[in-house]
Amino acid sequence: MSKIQQSFIREVPKDAQPRERLLNYGEKALATHELLAIILRTGTKEENVLQLASRFIQSFESLYELKQASIDELQKIKGIGPIKSLELKAAIELGARINASDLPKFGHITSTRSAGQRLLQEMSDLQQEHLIVLFLNTKNEVIKQKTIFMGTVNSSVAHPREIFKEAVKYPTARLIIAHNHPSGDTEPSSADLFFTKRMIACGELMGIEILDHLIIGQNEYLSLRESSKIFDE
Structure with a gap:
């Protein structure tokens, strides 16, 4: 120049x-x-x-x-x-x-079981803790799947803002959260329950429904919607 x-x-x-x-x-x-x-x-x-x-x-x-x-x-x-x-x-x-171009779709979630089986297959053998989110449209089609966090076996740091920051980029109507316990035990920790409550509260403010939080173990998964009263509070 x-x-x-x-x-x-x-x-x-x-x-x-x-x-x-x-x-x-x-x-x-x-x-x-x-x-x-x-x-x-x-x-x-x-x-x-x-x-x-x-x-x-x-x-x-x-x-x-x-x-x-x-x-x-x-x-x-x-x-x-x-x-x-x-x-x-x-x-x-x-x-x-x-x-x-059209927004790509990555499958259709018909039930907690279909989400659980999908994520169990992907996450059960992970050696580190991962937090994965399925972003769904109004038809429960998966429009985005993203790993929000990868941590050590013994710790997890995640914040709702990181998830909703991603959600507003797309026509997101609902979310399914999942994280794995590398130990194989699906028993939710107090931190898991607290995080889920925060996500539900933030989702209500944002107008985005939290359908479920799944905990993935070695050969099984746990649905917090089905196993706890958090979603009814």
């Missing part, structure tokens, strides 16, 4: 630069030309990147017309060379593919 280009970029206050604004306020707070400026990265000798991006957008009647533009048509716009035109076409196509 030339000194002239750098000087034009510095004309934009740091807190008004697109990357800074995206970091501070999120992508939805940015105008279309600001998002484009992040992709273009640099301006020209005559324009900083924001000015170039704004003029580029104005060259099209709509974003739909931009989407249909060929590489040759993009390069006819002053300041858009071969590399920038290729990068723009790649970004447009990637956006189109993402927009057309």
Whole structure:
């Protein structure tokens, strides 16, 4: 980048630069030309990147017309060379593919038993304690399964915020929590019960139902919903 280009970029206050604004306020707070400026990265000798991006957008009647533009048509716009035109076409196509994509599903939970059998198969031989969460939609389809925590055999540190932080990324309606006891004993500890109570309380505030907390042993599992009164309190 030339000194002239750098000087034009510095004309934009740091807190008004697109990357800074995206970091501070999120992508939805940015105008279309600001998002484009992040992709273009640099301006020209005559324009900083924001000015170039704004003029580029104005060259099209709509974003739909931009989407249909060929590489040759993009390069006819002053300041858009071969590399920038290729990068723009790649970004447009990637956006189109993402927009057309569906949220993947990873099976359907029909009962505590179906969840228990699924997680028992995956977790019974683990030598460390794992906390796994199944994120379910309104149809009880698994839209995400994630290991939230991996710890030592004798300790577990987990917090509801880590689970709900993940849950709000998806259209989560319900959760099933599971953790294993490497000893093979499925008897819940006082910490297990306390954590479950906290999860239920947080779920009520968030509008996300906690369906169950399963404790996975060597060849068996325990459902806290079925074996305790925590979920009825």
